[in-house]
Amino acid sequence: MFPPDVVAFLAGPVLLPRAPVRTAHGSGSDSDSQYGRSDYLYGVYPVLLALRAQKRKFKRLWVLRSSGGPSTLEKKDYKARLEILQRSEALGIPTVMDIPKKSILDHYSGGRPHQGLVLKCSLPFVQKLQELPVPGRGAIWLALEGITDPMNLGSLLRSAAFFGVEGVICEHGCAKYSAVAAKASAGAGEMVQLLRVSKLQSLLPRAKEQGWCVVGAALPDPEIDVDFSTLDEWLPQCDQLEGVLLLLGPEGPGLRRRLKQLCDRLVGISRVGDSGDGLDSLNAGVAAGVLLHGVRQALGPPRPAPAKV
Structure with a gap:
């Protein structure tokens, strides 16, 4: 799905995300004190625009394994996914490629369409x-x-x-x-x-x-x-x-x-x-x-x- 050089640069050991504990606010809570309370954004454009805005603290990005390529995606979505990986690397966000099962990310999105991307980040500050x-x-x-x-x-x-x-x-x-x-x-x-x-x-x-x-x-x-x-x-x-x-x-x-x-x-x-x-x-x-x-x-x-x- 992504150019081999990008995948090779970002790929690392596959660390599966822990299941979040849902709070009354609908946000993830993490027992790891270094992370604290977290949000789990999902979908191409919520993740991309969060990375562009940089209003949150970013903790980890998970990317679902895919056998598709540019021909199976809309051009703008393919470019957006590449930008997500490039920004993740530039910002030093731990990025886990090739998550093997869609159901792992389904848990974080409540079964809503995540398009193979989940970003763990701080809660929004309003x-x-x-x-x-x-x-x-x-x-x-x-x-x-x-x-x-x-x-x-x-x-x-x-x-x-x-x-x-x-x-x-x-x-x-x-x-x-x-x-x-x-x-x-x-x-x-x-x-x-x-x-x-x-x-x-x-x-x-x-x-x-x-x-x-x-x-x-x-x-x-x-x-x-x-x-x-x-x-x-x-x-x-x-x-x-x-x-x-x-x-x-x-x-x-x-x-x-x-x-x-x-x-x-x-x-x-x-x-x-x-x-x-x-x-x-x-x-x-x-x-x-x-x-x-x-x-x-x-x-x-x-x-x-x-x-x-």
Whole structure:
């Protein structure tokens, strides 16, 4: 599968990984005190982008034995695998080639597709946010409330990275950025600035004072005094905004009322056809993709924030 010189350089004795003990956070725990608590990333792009970002401490890489070659892989996946091996060698990561059984790596991925790669690394560090930066023209940040599904979190992070979101804020209670979320994000979560807050309602007033336009993705609510627009109606009005802080809540209940009250505007996505079938909302990850695409098109590319005087 890999050029003989690369394999010969990196290959060593086949040391099979110990089975991790799963904790309440879904991360691996290791009895070896030199490693401490560990995460097990799996899949080509979560592993590759983690190595590129270098935000974690890397402990070991396992590669499944394969009889395939370049002709059996997409060209970009083959190049990505070569880059993983090259970066692993450059960073001095112990790399175990030719793991003989897929089931060994299946254990680490919970049976999810690992594409023959598992990277043992430190848990991700998610910094607590005290205050947003002053927005530069075209800046977009994303704030999440009640997103408890790691697959949804991964989808949101992938959309955020794709559309140039500068930061993603998770309120306490959202899903943790786990290996499952990393795989769902295709590794994009390693590249996005991910932060946490205890309560978004304490952050939003300060964000508005700094010049952010706080926009909640929500259906209209007759009991609160906040303007509502469909996305199509609002986008032509937002081209002069400095920056947008977009709030998303869970599918079904959506944003809680207190957060909607703190928004400058609520924005909804119009559906086609009759809503009598009960399908009145989108999956959070899909909704984020639609909203972020529209806002990015309206604001244009992000520009540097003004210098503080």
